[in-house]
Structures are given as C-alpha cells and as structure tokens.
Amino acid sequence: MRKDCLYISVHPENPQERLLLQVVDVLNKGGVIAYPTESGYALGCLLDNKEGADRIRAIRRLDEKHHFTLVCPDLSHLSAYAKVGNVQFRYLKSHLPGPYTFILPASREVPRRLQTPKRKTIGLRVTPNVVTNALLSFFDKPLISVSLILPGEELPMTDGWSIQETLGHALDAVLDGGFCGFEPTTVIDFTDDVPELIRQGQGEFKE
Numbered sequence: 001m002r003k004d005c006l007y008i009s010v011h012p013e014n015p016q017e018r019l020l021l022q023v024v025d026v027l028n029k030g031g032v033i034a035y036p037t038e039s040g041y042a043l044g045c046l047l048d049n050k051e052g053a054d055r056i057r058a059i060r061r062l063d064e065k066h067h068f069t070l071v072c073p074d075l076s077h078l079s080a081y082a083k084v085g086n087v088q089f090r091y092l093k094s095h096l097p098g099p100y101t102f103i104l105p106a107s108r109e110v111p112r113r114l115q116t117p118k119r120k121t122i123g124l125r126v127t128p129n130v131v132t133n134a135l136l137s138f139f140d141k142p143l144i145s146v147s148l149i150l151p152g153e154e155l156p157m158t159d160g161w162s163i164q165e166t167l168g169h170a171l172d173a174v175l176d177g178g179f180c181g182f183e184p185t186t187v188i189d190f191t192d193d194v195p196e197l198i199r200q201g202q203g204e205f206k207e
Contacts, residue, residue, distance in 0.1 A: 004172065005164070005168040005169070005171050005172060005173065005174065006022060006023070006026060006172065006173040006174070007160070007161075007164045007168075007173075007174050007176065008020075008022055008023055008173060008174065008175050008176065009160065009176040010131055010175065010176065010177055012036075012130065012131060012177050012178035013130055014130075015130065015131045015134045015135075015177065017134075020134055020135055020138070020175075021138070022173070023035075023135060023173050023175050024135065024138045024139075026172045026173040027044075027045065027046050027139075027143075028046070029172075030045070030046075030049050030051060030052060031045065031052070031171075031172030031173060032044070032045045032049075032052045032055050032056060032059075032170075032171055032172055033045070033171060033172060033173040033174065033175055034148055034157075034160070034163045034167065034171055034173075034174045034175065035131070035132055035135065035143075035175040035177070036129055036131050036132060036160070036175065036176070036177035036178065036180045037071075037125075037127045037129050037132060037147075037180060038099050038127055038128055038129050038180060038181060038185075038202070039099055039147070039156065039180070039181055039182065039183055039184050039185050039201065039202060040147055040148060040149075040155065040156025040157060040158050040180060040181065040182045040184070041147075041148040041156060041157050041158065041160070041163055041180065042071070042145045042146060042147050042148050042156070043056045043059060043060070043145060043146055043147075043148050043171075044056075044071065044143035044144065044145040045143065045144060046139070046141060046143065046144070047070070047111075047114075047141045047142055047143070047144055048111075048141075049144070050111070050113065052144075053068065053113065053114065053144055055170070056068075056144075056145075056146060058170075059167065059170050060146055060148075060149065060150075060151065061151045062146065065116060066146070067103065067116060067121070067122070067123045068114045068122070068123065068144045068145065068146060069101055069122075069123035069124065069125045069144070069145050069146065070110070070122060070123065070124050070125070070142040070143070070144060070145070071125050071126075071127060071132070071136070071142055071143045071144075071145045072124065072125070072126050072136070072142045073126070073133055073136040073137060074096075074097075074126060075089075075092060075093060075096060075126065077140075077141075077142070078092070078124070079107070080107060080109050081106065081107050081109050081110050081122065081124065081142065082104035082105060082106060082107055082110075082122060082124055083104070083105040083106075083107055084104060084105075084190075085193065087193050088104070088190050088193070091190065091195060092124075092190075095203065096125075096126040097126040097127060097128040097133075098126070098128060098203055099128075099183075099185045099186060099201060099202035099203040100125070100185055100186050100187075100188060100203045101123050101124070101125045101185045101186070101187045101188070102123065102124045102125070102187075102188050102189075102190050103121050103122075103123055103124075103187065103188065103189040103190060103191060103198065104121060104122060104123075104124055104190055104191065105120065105121055105122075105191050106120050106121055106122040110122050114144060119191070121191055123187075125145070125185065129177065129180065130177075131175065131177030131178075132177070135175065147184065148163065148167075150166070155182045156182055156184070158179055158180055158181070158182050159179060160174055160175070160176025160177070160178075161176065163176075164176075181202070183201055183202045184199065184201040184202070185199075185201045185202060185203065186199065186200055186201040186202060186203035186204075186205055187199040187201070188205065194207070195207060
C-alpha cells in the first residue's frame with residue numbers, strides 16, 4: 001500500500017469540510033482517488049491530469065475505446081465540454097442530477113486523449129451523491145472518471161475500506177462516503193436529437 005494513500009472517511013450526509021480539503025489537495029497535486037457515487041465507487045482525477053488518466057486506465061485495464069466520464073457538480077459548465085442543442089439541454093436538465101451517464105459530442109475543451117477516437121464523444125454525469133458534490137464544489141472543472149469495477153468483475157466496489165485494502169497501493173486517496181448502491185447508471189447516447197438507450201441501469205429511460 002502507498003505510504004501516502006490517504007483514507008478519508010466523511011459523514012455521508014454532512015461531509016466535514018476540513019477532511020474534504022485533504023482530498024482536494026491530493027487532486028490538485030495530480031492524485032488519483034476513489035470516491036462514492038449513487039452507483040458504486042468510482043476512480044477520478046482532475047480534467048488536465050494526463051498521468052492520472054493513464055493510471056486509471058492501467059488500474060481498470062481499459063483500452064482507448066473506453067469512455068471516460070466527466071463528473072460535474074451541475075449543468076452550468078456543460079457548454080464548455082459538450083456540444084448540445086436545446087433539445088438535449090432540456091432532456092438533461094430534467095434527468096440530472098440522477099443515475100444517468102449521457103454520451104455527447106465533445107467540445108474543444110475536452111482533451112483528445114479523453115474522447116473516443118472515432119466519434120469524438122465524451123460521457124457526462126451529474127451525481128446526486130452528497131459527498132461527491134461537496135468535493136466538486138471546490139473546483140471549477142469536472143473530474144474525469146470511470147466506475148471502480150475491478151478487472152474480471154461485473155459490479156463496482158461499494159465499500160471504502162475494502163477499496164483501501166485492495167487498491168491502496170495504486171491510489172493517492174480513498175474518500176469513504178459510506179456504502180453506496182451498486183446498480184450502474186443508465187447510459188444514453190445523445191449525440192443526435194433523439195436519445196438512444198445504450199445500457200439500462202437505475203434511471204428510467206423515456207424518449
């Protein structure tokens with residue numbers, strides 16, 4: 001286990017600011033963290049952290065075709081990272097925050113290394129998780145993220161201490177916000193004006 005892998009446990013409904021600031025410091029220094037969402041824990045780092053993104057790919061054994069997701073606190077910065085029309089925006093606004101991941105055309109602000117090679121798209125997510133939103137409030141940019149599903153497994157990890165014991169050697173911090181659900185998000189492709197269901201998860205899909 002990395003000597004400098006912080007294990008930070010916070011209250012799931014009222015996370016302590018002084019503890020969150022320790023995780024903020026880790027991220028600002030180029031760290032990779034595990035953190036809670038409404039659909040299991042995820043791995044994340046800041047948007048401009050190329051080495052961190054490479055480390056996340058290595059932990060998950062992902063190829064370049066796998067979508068990274070931008071986890072945002074709300075939709076206020078959406079136009080900076082994705083190209084959306086009025087139809088898409090209204091749909092997203094009615095579904096987020098919630099257990100959804102939307103595939104959208106990426107803007108120029110999204111580094112090419114994070115986009116899918118052929119389609120130039122990016123995943124976007126706004127989680128209702130209180131702890132993660134409190135963490136995101138300290139930044140003016142999203143986290144790049146993937147679900148924390150170990151190679152060979154089908155479900156994400158849901159317990160912070162187990163993550164610390166299993167992956168502490170590969171992470172800089174584990175932000176434990178308590179047990180969180182394991183049913184994945186519903187993935188919707190919204191690169192055109194009509195939403196297309198890619199994966200049915202927690203969120204109800206309505207055209």
